[in-house]
Amino acid sequence: MKTKEILKQSIFTDNSICRQILGICSALAVTNLMMNSLVMGLGVIFTTALSSYTISLIRDYTPRSVRMMVQTLIIASYVIIIDIFLKAFFPDISRSLGPYVGLIITNCIVMGRAEAFAQKNKPFDSLIDGVGSGIGYMLVLLVIAFVRELFGFGSLFGFKILGDWWTPWSIMVMAPSAFFVLGLLIWYINYRSLPKQA
């Protein structure tokens, strides 16, 4: 498969959140601010890409019976490396991220890609697939966060967009609103893409 195809497939046609319904928990939790979503997205891109690459590298030597343990171990190691790296070299970013870095470990997309793609594809292809899945994840997060931050705080990336006349919708700040926004988004995307498949 060509690099371009893999990218297109992992970002759009097989989008982790909208088409595979993976990584929903974090999509609900962190999307009340654009900034949080962006940072979480970057973390996931990095982790998915590198862990997919590593898992693909050792895929021929990994016994099937322990492959999931190996995947978890590799993913957790990368997340801890990111955490330490940020703490040591970018303390400001590390602080603003807070608990997010740890949350990446629990993201189903990382392991989902390891199982579904990296286990049976070449290392470089797996790397590209990991980057693509991460980008796809980040795009959806940003769309949800756009709606939630705009209506919930009247701002985007922390900048005030809507004036004082705007009454913030408190529900948008809280997790339940993400269910509605995400639900509507998935519905719309599937509605648009299903007729083409038929």
Added chain:
Amino acid sequence: MDKEKKLFSETRVYPVVFMIIVALLFGTILAVFYHSTIKRVELSEELRFKQSVLSLFSLPFDDVIESYEKHIIEQEKDGYKYYVAYSDEEKIGYCFIVHGAGLWGSITCLVGVDPEFDQLIAIHILNQSETPGLGGRISEPTFQEQFAGKPIFEGEEVINYRLVSEKDAAKETEINQITGATASSKAIVDMLTDNLKKIIEILGDQI
């Protein structure tokens, strides 16, 4: 014999050996990485702490270490460590490290108090693990700035600020809570009351 020709990768011990090797490998990488950066992390934590103390009293922090040595004196009483800030030989306030329980984890916070122990100068949250975007907003300046100039006593008692909605104007004894994060807002207010009581008990005669 046929049995001996079996490849090692097909034996039952192979997965166990493989797992041990992978675990050791990644464990070693992490350990080396951790140890090579720990000094940097500690140094930046220390700088950050000193800068937070300085900014609490609006002291300059262009050169954090120099300014800290000039303005801040660390003191201890009965094993309780606290910080006294001076500006031009004049005492401008005390700084205490306080701890409290948040909704998810513990919260660590710096509290600046004026020399007469009448009001708060500022608070600065050092560590918290509240829900990002909800309780996590206790770290935002708008929430923390509310505490500047608030009284410490109400009558004879140490005050427990009442929480009001984000939209309402807060009186002197009130704090605007964060919408959707009542527990975290309450945690800060209670933490201040509990710790100020303790501090007054310990330092009673010195202030």
